Amino acid sequence: MPSVPRRRLAAALLAAPLLAGCFAANDDSSSEGPEGSADGDRLRVALAFPPAENFSPYGADATLLSRLGVTEGLTKLDANGAAAPALAASWKKESESSWLFTLREAEFQDGGRVTPAAVATALKHAAEAKPVTAALSGVSLTAKPVGDTRVRITTANPDPALPLRLSSPGLAVLSGKAYGKDRVDPKGTATGPFELTDTAGATKATLERFDGYWDGRAQAAGIDARFIADGTARTNALRTGDVDIAEAIPASQTASLEKDQRRETATARTTGLQLNTGSGAFEDAGLRAAAREAVDGSQLAEGVYEGHADAGAGIFGPALTWAESKRVKPTGRASAKDPKGTSITLATYDNRPELPEAAQVLKQQLQKAGFEVKIVVRESSRIEGDALAGKFDAFLGARNTMLDTGDPVSVLASDYTSKGSYNLSLLSDKKVDAAVRKAEDTADTDKRQDATMAAEATILGTDAMVPLVHQRIVTGVGSSVEGVVLDPYERALVGTGTRR
Incomplete structure (x- = not known):
């Protein structure tokens, strides 16, 4: 026993x-x-x-x-x-x-x-x-x-x-x-x-x-069920009575619905910038640091998301009520380098219509810092494979950290460890692997939460992921x-x- x-x-x-x-x-x-x-x-x-x-x-x-x-x-x-x-x-x-x-x-x-x-x-x-x-x-x-x-x-x-x-x-x-x-x-x-x-x-x-x-x-x-990737088209389908329920109403379309047709839900979804640590410009930790310093999630929360999001605080947002009180400040970050016109490709998908607009704002922020940025936008099923294969320098995506298992530690294992199946940043870091493994092996509730946030801090310390906003989802009804x-x-x- x-x-x-x-x-x-x-x-x-x-x-x-x-x-x-x-x-x-x-x-x-x-x-x-x-x-x-x-x-x-x-x-x-x-x-x-x-x-x-x-x-x-x-x-x-x-x-x-x-x-x-x-x-x-x-x-x-x-x-x-x-x-x-x-x-x-x-x-x-x-x-x-x-x-x-x-x-x-x-x-x-x-x-x-x-x-x-x-x-x-x-x-x-x-x-x-x-x-x-x-x-x-x-x-x-x-x-x-x-x-x-x-x-x-x-x-x-x-x-x-x-x-x-x-x-x-x-x-x-x-x-x-x-x-x-x-x-x-x-x-x-x-x-x-x-x-x-x-x-x-x-x-x-x-x-x-x-x-x-x-x-x-x-x-x-x-x-x-109808699959409608375009957010405006989904909203219009609800407004005209063609559908009864429309998920993920874009922030820009929310005001076009009657008040009794909108349901806003706080979620565990975090929009973040995954930087490709395996190849290309962001193999360099100094350039990752430069990208992290260049971007400002609060501009996205108030502008692109029109107040239906909070500025990113970490991998885990306010929907995990215990996370903020246990958050650990990342350490060991590299010093930012001058990009000096380094060219990067930023990819995202259009199923969540805020993402292409957010990519444009990020492009401006990164170019102001000295990067040259090319944006690639496709439907999610046509771009995710290329992202996992490391074909882009940066990937902008929205990730529900409780979706796959309901266990925050498992998300860290799949997304940021060397053998993770959804490692978009292609991160391979022994300190990260060890920190996540320690959290996985911890059974006591309080200690497991502490270990989870320590692992989050270790991941953020690599600048492989830059948290931008924590979303609230609007469902059209x-x-x-x-x-x-x-x-x-x-x-x-x-x-x-x-x-x-």
Whole structure:
């Protein structure tokens, strides 16, 4: 058995509450509202990011499936960021590396029962996915059935955050029929209240209500989802009544909506400048320091984001309420060099319309400091791969630090360590790796938070990432719509109580 201190897992982060928390919903409607009509109306939803991987459950598309109510995992995050029951009704820690999860009675959308064997198979496929799903970056796990209702999950190394990790959209549980030879297909094989039935490339998706959902029948008959990368077009679709819900309304378009059509939510999303430390101009720490000194996030917060953001304080923003009081000042930063006309390429994507405008402001700030700047803007699915391959000197992006796992330490591991799967800055620094590893190995809540902020300071000390703003997201909601899920972690948008 573990010693007493090691058993003091994060009450606010890891412990399973008796009841799952819920997020705020439009018009104060619970996402588990009263039964609707026999059929219900269909919901028309406009999403900002089109599927980039044919709805694979392991990459960025996993979040689309989660937001549309298609997939779910063993756990979920409640409003306080704690692990709450989902397909697992409860769990307990058996040892430093072993956890036992008890499943609730639930069905897959193809009619099969959610069994321990099915869960073990789903997690096995997730663990073997290439590239590795972000939730398992640096983590090795195995799952084995235990009787008729339980599954034991064992990690190669102690993982105090495992219940949080299993809430990741990238660790959704699908039936055995999902796992074909060439791809994983979530159509009709998930467990959520809505079943993905048809897709039209990267433009549309059709979902039908799954009447066998374990947590109650959804009030909407189905969802007609459209993927509209242009923020103005998404806003106009809501204003003209073509859609009922539009996510990520641009700051510049917010005022064009009626007051009762706007829902602003504080999130864990930080917009930052990732500097390529692996090749090009920003291999030089002095030039990274010069870039960091040149940019001013407060100008972006008040100008580009029109007050719907706060100036960047670190990798973790104010949505993590404990972060600011524990923030550590970065040390060991290099002295800034004169850029002397050094040419750099700054890339970003246009799915979040503030980013191209922010890139223009950054260009002016960097050029004033002595850089020559070229901007590249593409749709997110067409630029992210090149960014990960190091084809740009700097990448401007918005990252929800609680999206992948709900564990801030895991975000640091995937984004900034040598073996991280989403290391846009191509950072390879032994001090950073050690600091993140120390945080990963810390179980006590308070000490884990301290170690997390120490690791953040070590990362910021390299100037591989420059925090710019912490965003607040505006969701457009039609006047007749109720029950939209306002999730600060951006994993959910529609639920059983969402209706019109």
